Amino acid sequence: MTTSNPFTAAARGLYGLEGKRILVTGASQGIGRAVALSCAEAGAQLVLTGRDAQRLQSVVDSLASTGHQALPVDLTDMSALRQLVVDCGLVDGVVHSAGIRGLSPMKMVGDGFLREVMETNYIAPMVLTRQLLSRSAIRAGGSILFLSSIAALTGTVGLGPYAGSKAALIGTMRPLALELSKRGIRANALAPGIVQTPLTTIDADWFDAIRKRYPLDVGQTEDVAWACLFFLSDASKKVTGTVFSLDGGVEYT
Numbered sequence: 001m002t003t004s005n006p007f008t009a010a011a012r013g014l015y016g017l018e019g020k021r022i023l024v025t026g027a028s029q030g031i032g033r034a035v036a037l038s039c040a041e042a043g044a045q046l047v048l049t050g051r052d053a054q055r056l057q058s059v060v061d062s063l064a065s066t067g068h069q070a071l072p073v074d075l076t077d078m079s080a081l082r083q084l085v086v087d088c089g090l091v092d093g094v095v096h097s098a099g100i101r102g103l104s105p106m107k108m109v110g111d112g113f114l115r116e117v118m119e120t121n122y123i124a125p126m127v128l129t130r131q132l133l134s135r136s137a138i139r140a141g142g143s144i145l146f147l148s149s150i151a152a153l154t155g156t157v158g159l160g161p162y163a164g165s166k167a168a169l170i171g172t173m174r175p176l177a178l179e180l181s182k183r184g185i186r187a188n189a190l191a192p193g194i195v196q197t198p199l200t201t202i203d204a205d206w207f208d209a210i211r212k213r214y215p216l217d218v219g220q221t222e223d224v225a226w227a228c229l230f231f232l233s234d235a236s237k238k239v240t241g242t243v244f245s246l247d248g249g250v251e252y253t
């Protein structure tokens with residue numbers, strides 16, 4: 001008698017994204033770009049968004065396969081965001097990677113910056129998610145991934161507004177996951193430590209100093225992309241409501 005081997009399915013693409021359509025925000029550079037490249041290699045069809053139309057198109061042009069879409073949008077513009085949802089159609093996965101960061105000790109933080117960080121990092125992904133759900137644009141079996149940060153889980157001097165916006169994502173992701181499980185849709189968050197991107201390397205001295213604190217070294221964009229592949233694929237079909245840390249072994253203070 002032959003017994004079926006459940007791992008044969010993995011070899012046939014359980015970890016792949018063949019036939020899936022994935023929306024990636026912040027895809028014009030950094031982590032979002034790496035997520036786009038990895039998803040395309042795994043067989044997904046992509047809808048990519050970011051503000052810079054030229055950089056976004058060059059990401060689409062660099063993908064191995066064809067049939068992907070670039071939809072440039074400022075996600076803090078609510079009418080543009082609603083149009084994005086109309087234009088993007090049905091999807092099986094969403095990676096909310098668009099985000100901004102800025103050093104701002106709480107004593108000096110400006111109202112404008114506080115609003116901008118919350119609007120970009122928290123309100124935009126939540127409104128986008130709500131719009132997609134209200135149009136039933138995320139298919140059953142779908143997966144929503146929020147790019148949070150270890151800043152949401154630990155204290156970092158000068159990162160109050162950013163950390164708050166990333167903690168808010170986690171706070172909302174958990175009830176969302178419970179609400180969506182009835183529709184067969186999952187929601188999870190990734191919490192990377194420092195990843196080497198344009199966002200973190202503006203101040204080279206700061207970056208070099210912080211790098212020394214990471215026993216496994218700071219992350220590269222592809223490290224986050226590998227995790228995204230798992231959470232978007234059917235290999236994680238029972239995983240929802242979780243926060244997955246990719247912190248390179250850094251000691252929290």
Ligand SMILES: NC(=O)c1ccc[n+]([C@@H]2O[C@H](COP(=O)([O-])OP(=O)(O)OC[C@H]3O[C@@H](n4cnc5c(N)ncnc54)[C@H](OP(=O)(O)O)[C@@H]3O)[C@@H](O)[C@H]2O)c1
Pocket residue numbers: 025026027028029030031032049050051052053055073074075076096097098099100101120147148149150191192193194195196197198199200
């Ligand atoms: N890098 C890290 O160390 C790290 C660690 C933990 C978490 N994260 C999180 O991971 C995500 C990606 O970070 P990253 O390092 O890849 O950042 P990045 O290189 O600066 O890229 C940010 C992306 O977000 C897009 N974006 C920003 N504001 C937008 C807006 N209003 N509307 C539409 N798109 C907007 C940018 O688009 P345009 O350039 O086209 O304007 C860009 O594609 C962020 O949410 C970040 O907080 C990063």
